[in-house]
Amino acid sequence: MYNFEYRNPVKVIFGKDTIPKVADEIPTNAKILLTYGGGSIKRTGVYEQVINALKPIEVLEFGGIEVNPHYETCMKAVEFVKTEKIDFLLSVGGGSVLDATKFIAAAALYKNGDPWNILSKRGNEEVQEALPIGAVLTLPATGSEMNGNAVITKYSTLEKMAFSSPKVMPQFSILDPECIFTLPDKQVANGIIDAFIHVIEQYLTFDVNSPIQDRFAESILTTLIEEGPKVLANRKDYESAANFMWSATMALNGLIATGVPQDWATHMIGHELTAFHGIDHARTLAIVLPGIMDIKRDNKKGKLLQYGQRIWGITSGTEDEKIDAAISKTVEFFESLGLPTTLKDYDVPNETIAKIKIRFEERGGKLGEKADIDFNEVEEILISRM
């Protein structure tokens, strides 16, 4: 395996009836801004649990954070944070709310010009400090609750950009699996696939002799395949909800990435489909991944065969037949959860592929664990998914 450094100081508070513990984790003299999304937390009772736990501390609020949160919305929150001299951000919601909160936390203390730099320059160096963040997670999917990553979309230019910094790791994240009980099917299915493909991005590359990381990754994939459909079938199955929630956190907390190559081409291409057509993040991944598996089968041969065997029990046929079977099984799994996997399913026109190709050409650089996917190959991958 490669050399690596790993540090993840996020305190995870996991289990039923844990939301009131939020009060133990925030200094009583903090001026808190509670950030949230479209208001589902008020319908589900999560908001009330948080506010009751924090009484008598005054909590200011900033709601209306979108799925695929907008830079423009975040900047309004940044102004509010500065005006109100907020010193603690409490994200109550899913990964979008938390990602926005991370950007707000960094942008509020950014001293180097336009906070868009944080995104255009990809984080780390740019983020010297950030406001402290706590999270109450209502939707397992992004893994944002135990990492320093965030993805933000500039609405005015349809650019979806990521940044990463240890400064925006939450100080604590409360994960109550009962939050899953009230989620719609679509969000559960998206969450399962999002977590699944986070694992794939860190696992389905090339072998560097990292059996612990490989097996941990396979542990998460297998658990998502087993537990995901149970959650979808019975939203009140607490144990399956808990296993799904912990899987999603473990999928992107840096652990399975230690000492191994990473891909992330599926995400980079998928982001463009969200930017141009507003397709849910996880759904873009379900479209793109089979194309990457197919077109990059030579780069990924060893791991594709290992994945096919260990995850799907594929042991017969030629190498190419085994890889084809692994791709088919993956597509079947996504579709069984209700996620279509072709561009046609979403009425994405050929022109979008052309636009995305141009964007990667202009941006320069290449994608994938071997940094060998150029804009022409991006086009080829997308055409394979029409």
Next chain:
Amino acid sequence: MYNFEYRNPVKVIFGKDTIPKVADEIPTNAKILLTYGGGSIKRTGVYEQVINALKPIEVLEFGGIEVNPHYETCMKAVEFVKTEKIDFLLSVGGGSVLDATKFIAAAALYKNGDPWNILSKRGNEEVQEALPIGAVLTLPATGSEMNGNAVITKYSTLEKMAFSSPKVMPQFSILDPECIFTLPDKQVANGIIDAFIHVIEQYLTFDVNSPIQDRFAESILTTLIEEGPKVLANRKDYESAANFMWSATMALNGLIATGVPQDWATHMIGHELTAFHGIDHARTLAIVLPGIMDIKRDNKKGKLLQYGQRIWGITSGTEDEKIDAAISKTVEFFESLGLPTTLKDYDVPNETIAKIKIRFEERGGKLGEKADIDFNEVEEILISRM
């Protein structure tokens, strides 16, 4: 799974040629005490790498920390720390040195009377503060490099006691697998078994529907079984050394313990064998565990069958036959690494069993994940290992 809280802020710096990074992790104005054991770090060049990296910072030294470190030795270091106004402890060695350093860090700032309280009262509450610790690990085994646990022996009374506190988690741990190249066979074999049984203590209990934790545990066990013998056969096999080292760290950093019951009876009984006869820690575990697996087979039935199937491929026979086979495979594995597994192998007399029985009777309380192993059953377990 059960509710849980998990936080592990240790920064792991992993890989070859990483020891010089120690200089980036310690404040330049710190007054450092380098703690070490019998002096092997001076023969292997690790000491020189550390001192050269830290130049021109002055580093004071405290050597001679024993395997199964003595309370009495630690207290000498505590005096030295106070006299010299040390403000950073740098442990360079294996788990014993690091465990001693953790106790020194806590005892130096202990304000509540006799520091033995930290051990007799089992840590957490007693340890309000501790000096900062960094570690350069030279021997994978105990997992001490990524947790807040320590085990200390009071030589005068032959009591081996553990404590645990997040305050004594290392700020950083440097893990260079090349340190394994110079280890004697015995230390490698002990380390493999120590890590293996750490996993078993957190895994081989009863089912609480925790597939991620179970599979992570099985990932570590399988990797130790595969990679351990390779390290033993070829001490310069860097990749196997790295996989062994990362396995040992993951075996006891709290992750596989999240939300599951834990046993630790093997450790509690094993500690007494070390206290009375000085048998290496890992070797005591290899003696006791097969007895626990046998005598507690009803408590552990589901997990024993799962362990047998997933780790050793045991699928045929009655349940009891499968469990017997799983125990045999475990014993064979330990013995294949050169660790005898009976008390007779170490010339432990019957009187020791009687003494250990009395000690557990006097101490009160029961052991195991169901807290149902009393002093009589401790005796039964030990007699089964004669």
